[in-house]
Amino acid sequence: MKVKTFAQSKKYTGNFLMDRTVIVVDVLRATSCIIWACRNGANRIIPVSDAGEGAAIASRLGDCIMAGERGGIKLPGFDLGNSPLEFSPEVVKGHNIVINTTNGTVALKAAEGAANVLAGAMINHSAVARKAAELGKDVIILCAGTEGEFSADDICAAGAIATSLCQYAEITSQCDLTLVARSLYKDWKEGRVDLSKSYHYSRLIDLGFAEDVDFCFQEDITDIVPCYRDGFIQPC
Ligand code: MLT
Numbered sequence: 334m335k336v337k338t339f340a341q342s343k344k345y346t347g348n349f350l351m352d353r354t355v356i357v358v359d360v361l362r363a364t365s366c367i368i369w370a371c372r373n374g375a376n377r378i379i380p381v382s383d384a385g386e387g388a389a390i391a392s393r394l395g396d397c398i399m400a401g402e403r404g405g406i407k408l409p410g411f412d413l414g415n416s417p418l419e420f421s422p423e424v425v426k427g428h429n430i431v432i433n434t435t436n437g438t439v440a441l442k443a444a445e446g447a448a449n450v451l452a453g454a455m456i457n458h459s460a461v462a463r464k465a466a467e468l469g470k471d472v473i474i475l476c477a478g479t480e481g482e483f484s485a486d487d488i489c490a491a492g493a494i495a496t497s498l499c500q501y502a503e504i505t506s507q508c509d510l511t512l513v514a515r516s517l518y519k520d521w522k523e524g525r526v527d528l529s530k531s532y533h534y535s536r537l538i539d540l541g542f543a544e545d546v547d548f549c550f551q552e553d554i555t556d557i558v559p560c561y562r563d564g565f566i567q568p569c
Contacts, residue, residue: 334470334471334472334502334503334505335471335472335505335506335507336473336474336498336506336508336511337472337473337474337511338474338514339475340478340510341478341481341484342439342440342443342475342478343443349446350444350446350447350473351446351448352448353449353470354448354449354450354468354472354473355450355472355473355475356451356453356461356465356473357437357440357441357444357451357475357477358440358476358487358490359434359436359477360454360455360490360550361486361534361537361549362415362537363432363437363441363477364437364453364454364477365548365549366419366420367432367559367566368417368452368457368555368558368559369418369456370420370425370430371559371566371567371568372555373422373425373426374425374426375426375427375429375430376428376567377429377430377565377566377567378429378431378566378567379394379429379431379432379566380433380561380566381432381438382442383433387432394429396428396429397428398412398428398429398431399430399431400414400415400431401413401414401431401438402434402435403435405536405542406540408433416542416544417545418548435480436478436479436480440478441561444561445561448470449465449468449470449560449562450562451465451558451560451561451569452559452560452566453474453490454490455489455490455549455551455552455553456549456551456553456555457554458496458497459497459556460555460558461494461497461558462495462497462501464558464569465494465498465502466498467501474491474494474495474511476490476491479532479533482532484533485517485528486528486531488517489514489526489528491510491514492511492513492517492518492519492521493518496515496518496519528550534546
């Protein structure tokens with residue numbers, strides 16, 4: 334199996350993603366929210382490009398929770414923001430969720446042409462790696478990034494996923510960013526790297542989301558692997 338890591342989402346054209354498994358990572362916080370919502374019994378999760386598309390889908394579906402953020406803050410008129418702890422069983426069980434975030438849902442939609450699109454984060458890194466290995470295709474770890482830039486939290490989670498992948502599949506080649514991601518993850522895990530100084534991490538702390546950041550950096554607290562297919566996300 335070949336493994337590549339991309340630092341931020343862009344529109345992939347042609348057959349580039351076809352026949353590959355793409356693991357979309359937005360550890361702070363969109364894929365962590367999606368994983369947690371699936372784990373807590375949400376029905377369908379629909380990532381959308383903007384609030385207008387979200388409103389149209391919500392009026393078609395009827396029962397629907399609207400979730401999303403801009404600049405980390407809940408969108409006006411929405412039910413939920415982008416804090417994983419908001420997606421509790423009491424709130425989401427049995428409900429559809431339309432979600433629109435600055436980078437995470439953009440990355441999911443950018444991956445739409447892939448054979449398989451999975452949502453990964455720190456909280457499910459072993460499970461998402463195991464599932465990707467079972468699917469047997471070459472893997473792209475697609476980091477959402479922040480505001481079009483590389484984001485260290487995503488690269489660290491990509492490293493966790495790539496490290497886990499080595500347990501479940503024979504890796505025949507990995508790109509340089511995958512090597513760097515694995516090394517960052519090892520340094521973080523062994524206490525040599527402090528991600529709290531990184532841009533998005535520190536911005537979330539400044540906005541009062543320290544609890545979210547702590548939650549999102551827990552490793553392997555669930556085996557749930559969300560899969561994005563035909564416009565909606567459900568557990569694989
Ligand atoms: C995003 O999609 O850009 C993020 O999940 C932002 C956030 O932390 O709310």
